[in-house]
Amino acid sequence: MTVFLIIVVIALLGVTFWQMSKILKLSKTGHEDSTQVANDNDNKNQGYLMLGFVVFLYIFMIYSFWAWGDFYLPEPASAHGVDYDRLMFISIGLIMTVQVITQFLLYFFAYKYKGAKGQRALFYADNDKLEFIWTIIPVIVLAGLIIYGLFTWSDIMNVEEDEDTLVVEIYAYQFGWKARYSGDDNTLGKANVRFIEGTNIVGIDKSDSYAKDDKVTTELHLPVDRPVLFKFRSQDVLHSAYFPFFRAQMNVVPGMITQFSFTPTITSEEMRNSEFMVEKVNELNQIRKERSKELVANGDVALDPYEFEYYLLCNKICGISHFNMQMKIVVEEEEDFNSWIAEQESFGETLKKEEEQKVSSNN
């Protein structure tokens, strides 16, 4: 990687300097042919450079896919994510095909028809048939994509809530997240920023009977294979709840409840042990080790080794610490989830505790 980088830089700088020196020589005023209009020689040179450029572009694109293609996220960890990825790969395949063909034609024509004295251009102003063809082809292809896309879109966005659906509120604030589970009644208690007070940081309405069993947590745990309906609420500015591994995202808007639903299909454990992730994490830890060496040499603390966890991040500019607004997500088996959620304190319990504390401190 570094080698590639150095080569690119040196090559570019070399070309620049070489050209510069040549040019400074040429740009001296009073030189022979200095109309500053391209002559046959320029046409020839630039024509070859056009051909060279399309070769560069191809190599660069191939290199990018080869070296960075695996940056693409691991297999989707949600049910709809599979459709998402399929549509994505079809689209990428399609646009890369068009890209390869059109860029070739563009630069190849630029090379092939580079001007020369005596060459006659073809006066070719119109051709209805051709134009019809290249209007209708995009129409058909795009129609296909639109239809496919829209079916997927309505599948993803139309939420069907049933008995089994787990309702979770994701609450955003500068600069963090909270999750609120609806408890045994599977119904979230009413909430509004006007109720924020003391430990009631997400503004739950105490008088709402559905609120008592709500549980507010700092980690997001989800049972695998069970549909989850997220309700998003923000206390201050716009945020965006971005779940890249689940191919899900929804803005979080103050004054409004937005929603998104998906079914996690791969537990954190499974994802951690997947071939892709094992390799990726190894690589990451390699990088971190290298960097730690530097850090330690400078008297800083070394970086911790990394272990994969799903995360939720903020993807809408929301202030100074926008770049560090994250929440850990754990996808686990139903029974693990149940025992975790049982350990969490409910809003009712928090209130009671506070009451007791007040009483004891009054004494």
Next chain:
Amino acid sequence: MSATANATVAQDHHGHDDHGHHHKETFITKYIFSQDHKMIGKQFLITGLVMGTIGILMSILFRIQLAWPEEASWVFELFLGDKYATDGVMNPDAYLALVTIHGTIMVFFVLTAGLSGTFSNLLIPLQIGARDMASGFMNMLSYWIFFLSSVIMLSSLFVESGPASAGWTIYPPLSALPEAIPGSGTGMTLWLVSMALFIAQSLMGSLNYIVTVINLRTEGMSMTRLPLTIWALFVTAIIGVVSFPVLLSAALMLIMDRSFGTSFFLSDIYIKGEVLAHQGGSPVLFEHLFWFLGHPEVYIVLLPALGITSEVIATNSRKPIFGYRAMVASILAIAFLSTIVWGHHMFVSGMNPFLGSVFTFTTLLIAIPSAVKSFNYITTLWKGNLQMNPGMLFSIGLVSTFITGGLTGIILGDSTLDINVHDTYFVIAHFHLVMGISALYGLFAGVYHWFPKMFGRMLNKNLGYVHFWVTAVGAYGVFFPMHFIGMAGLPRRYYTNTNFPYFDDLADVNVIITIFAIITALVQLVFIYNFIHSIFFGKKATQNPWNATTLEWTTPVEHIHGNWPGKIPSVYRWSYDYSKLNKDETDYVIAGQDFIPQNVPLQKNEEELNH
């Protein structure tokens, strides 16, 4: 026909031969408060280039931070000072401020005013055969308001609490509440004032362009004989008039929310331990209003560049532009569709999913005229006699980046696929290629092509070649890799990615991008040098250096007020009679000359074609 009637009136007014000198011009009226469209065009260009230099410098600063996160650098100390770069390390608020002002400057000040302002002013009167704009005074006013707006935008960099830093999209509540981010204090106020002035100047300019194109065309210049540059600039002006007022109203409402306690965009907000009184507003409303301008803005930036490209490619291919009518039709289709696609920026904003479907549909529709344009450019090159002048290279480059960037639009315009790449670096890659770099190439193509018309001298072509090739490699080097880090789920507007170990392997790519960016930015100095040097010492231009057909090349090299010393030329043909053969196909219509200027009457040996 009122168009011809008006043209005659204008002609009569200036009809006498000595008109250029009938009132003495002082330095001030000639160079500063000039009402001459050619001078105003140059003023727009130079102001735009100055702003562009600042905008690009800003991008280099934040790219350095992204490549070497939180490392101290003398560069930061030099440009940001201790306040924004404590101990030489860029602060997060400085990062957001730089990104915001970079975006604002590049989109509005460089590529709206600098591009369309320059070339509308320069080309509309010259190419349609008019003595000047319909209202020279309003035109002058438009430039000076633009200048004032630029000064205010730049002055916001120096206020105590820092410039606006809520992103160039200034979504409230972040942009409305100084408690949410320091830049939303005085800095944001100045941003809004500056943009309100900017919109005012844009409207004045646009109305002037529209009226001029409709009323002041010379005899014979029917709409279907207009060069595509004029079509593009004309339609751009119309889009501007339709959409900029909406941004103005959004800005006004935002000002009221900020200062007068209204609640257009604010509701249920708890910040710094307090609940705000605002109730009932919606940030989503602001998003709708913003993007009702914001998306057409993309085409306000792009259409002039495409128009310039049409002209430059045809001239340098020595061929008519392929499918003139289809080109005009696509400009019109793009203009119409561009006003009904704004929702594709809001697929995951919380807007009704059904609306998302509608906007996906309209968005993918707009790909069709765009595709037609690209194919037509490529066909124009086919069997041409390509003159590789620097303007031509930039035009070819534009078609290339327009395709690359346009294709990823198919992914982003698909509501489903947008879910996971929305607001990531994939978006940054997409819009920089399709709008930023393409429009910038259009600007450069225009400058190289019309420099002789503006300054009476030629730009050095060899410096132009270096400028193009390094920029071409650099631009792909900067923006192509960004697709991949975007696909990895890397959000934009992040000060650093180090808080997510998962992104650690993207660090190398970020270094590569930054190095390409620095090289690309440096090579722009070659252009600046060429530009300044050539104004004073460039080779003297001939009247029609590129052997072009359009009317601006029938004016004398020395600028005169009123453009043509004698009568305004009449027009007898469209602007693309390049390499047209005579009836027997033995030679060009004018023997030995492969172009027929628009003011040459139909020849006996030529067939009349209906384009």
